[in-house]
Amino acid sequence: MENSEALSVDVCTVWGMAQGAELDERLARIAAGVEACRGLGDELWRAGSAQLEQVMGDVDAMVVAGEAARVVVTAEAIGRGETGAGAEALTPVGWVRRFAPSTKAGGAGQVVAVAQAFAVAGVAPVKDAVLSGSLPVRSAAVVLSEAEKLLPLITQEARPTVLDGLIEVAATAGPRECRRLRPTLLATYGVDGELQREQDAAKRFVSLSQPFVDEMGLAEYRLVLDPEGKAVLEAALGPLSAPAPVDGERDLRSSDRRRGEALVTLVRQAVSSAEPGSRATKAQLFVTVDLETLRSGLRGAGVTVGGPEAGTLLAPETVRRLACDATIIPTVMGAAGAVVDLGRDVRLFTAAQSKRLWLRDQHCTYPGCDMPAHWSDAHHLVHWADGGPTDLSNAALLCERHHTVVHTRRYAGVLVEDDTGTRVEWDRTVDSYDRLLAVQSAREPA
Ligand SMILES: [Zn+2]
Ligand SMILES: [Zn+2]
Structure with missing residues (x-):
């Protein structure tokens, strides 16, 4: 008994020593490597360029x-x-x-x-x-x-x-x-829908700080935008902030300066065109989207914006909302990858239609909101992406914020006519739009 115990202790010790020796050897090699690095400078003059690279x-x-x-x-x-x-x-x-x-x-x-x-x-x-x-x-x-x-x-x-x-x-x-x-x-x-949820959540972080004014009177702002806001701003700034040569002389302003000045120009234009009917300079985004994605609503898949803001990825419901009004020019790709032209004329309300819509709705039609007509979008009650026509009977004014709400929560709006005229009524239960759509397509199968 004693013998075998002693033996097993011995074996353990030997095994442990062997392990220890291996570790010691490794540590010695690490120390040698460190030493070699420290002395490297003295020998480098001997190296040719290929060796230097190595x-x-x-x-x-x-x-x-x-x-x-x-x-x-x-x-x-x-x-x-x-x-x-x-x-x-x-x-x-x-x-x-x-x-x-x-x-x-x-x-x-x-x-x-x-x-x-x-x-x-x-x-x-x-x-x-x-x-x-x-x-x-x-x-x-x-x-x-x-x-x-x-x-x-x-x-x-x-x-x-x-x-x-x-x-x-x-x-x-x-x-x-x-x-x-x-x-x-x-x-x-x-x-499914995760990109959309992310981008919707990102809206909460949108902010523009109060100006921080320094001794020179220069004001510094901090602006935080979600992907959609960034795409819209960049598309508007793009053409305005391009270098503008004067009499053949190069524009020497820095890119940041041109962008800053373009932003002020943009605001000036917006303020001076406050009179209804003159929103002709609305920024244009170019979006390539496949028909399937556009029609299918909430999907994981996003859409890449082209044109001046190439590469920004927008979630599909965001694009569907933008497609309601003039902000984007979608290039719709059919199943075979060919461009399906559902052109501007079909999608956008004409100036005459807009004027009549402004007269009819006066302001944003969302309950309790009185954002004036010229700050509102023309929303397709049956979304344009779902084949809704660009008719007054399918239109409602919505301000930017409520336009987002209506698309995100998928609220249905209907036109109601009574003695006081025509007004829009909103069903503010989530997904009421989808239920309305189901009822309508059951009535007249496509
Ligand atoms: Zn809309
Ligand atoms: Zn509103």
Whole structure:
């Protein structure tokens, strides 16, 4: 008995020593690498340009590997509870700052975030990419924070694809690009309607600060816009802020200055054209949308705005609302990818129709709102996207805000005629529009 016990202790010790020797050897190689880096400057004059490039790549790989190793050590320390142990309990970030002093300049939080994610099965590809050296730790931290926000909004089966996509983009194009992918990924893989919900929610953050005036009398504003607001503003600013040469002399104003002056011009125009009937300069967005998306209403899929504001992704219900009035010029693509021309004439109310509509409705028709006619949109009661005609009998004035409400909550409006004339009545129960549409299409099948 005693013998076999002694033997097993011996085996353990030997095995432990062998492990210890392997670790010691590794640590010695790391120390040698550090030493080699420190002395590098003395020898570089010998290197030709090709070798210089190679040295740069090797050193970079070493930095990446070193940063990954820092995460591995941190994960180990967190795993065995080292970070909170000892006389003075440290947070994981505090532990990293103490024992990896260069992180006092920043980055300890990222090291800890990535180390903690090493234990999460759902984001295992991030761990693999960090350990293989293809994804720097800083990029991995961005991928993780994007994934945390994005994955809950993505359909279950598309999550691995989206995560791989984020890693790939962060590794090849940098973490910044990864952030910009969000709307596209939501549109392509999102749970139905998620992009729309996001953009509707973004409206809450729209703001224009009070002016902050400095000693020179210059006023500084902070403007926050949702994607739709940005698309509308940029489309209006685009032509107004283009460089304007005078008598063949170049326009030397900076782009920011031209944009600032264009904004003031825009406001001047809006104020001076307050008289009804002169809203001719309404900004135009160019939108390419497939017929199916436009007609199908709430879908995950979004629509990319072209023209001066190329690349902004708008949610489909937003485009359907914009399509009510002159703000966008949709290019509608049919199933075969051919352009289906449902041109302007069909969609937009003529000046004469608008005038009659203004006389009839006077102001926004939403209950309790008296926003004047010239600040309102002409809404198609049966949406233009659903084949509603551009007739007065299918029109109602709505201010911007209530136009959004009516489309977002899908309220139905109907024309009511009595002795006092014609007025619009709104059914303010959510989805009443869809019920009305169902009733109508049952009556006259298309
Ligand atoms: Zn509308
Ligand atoms: Zn209103």
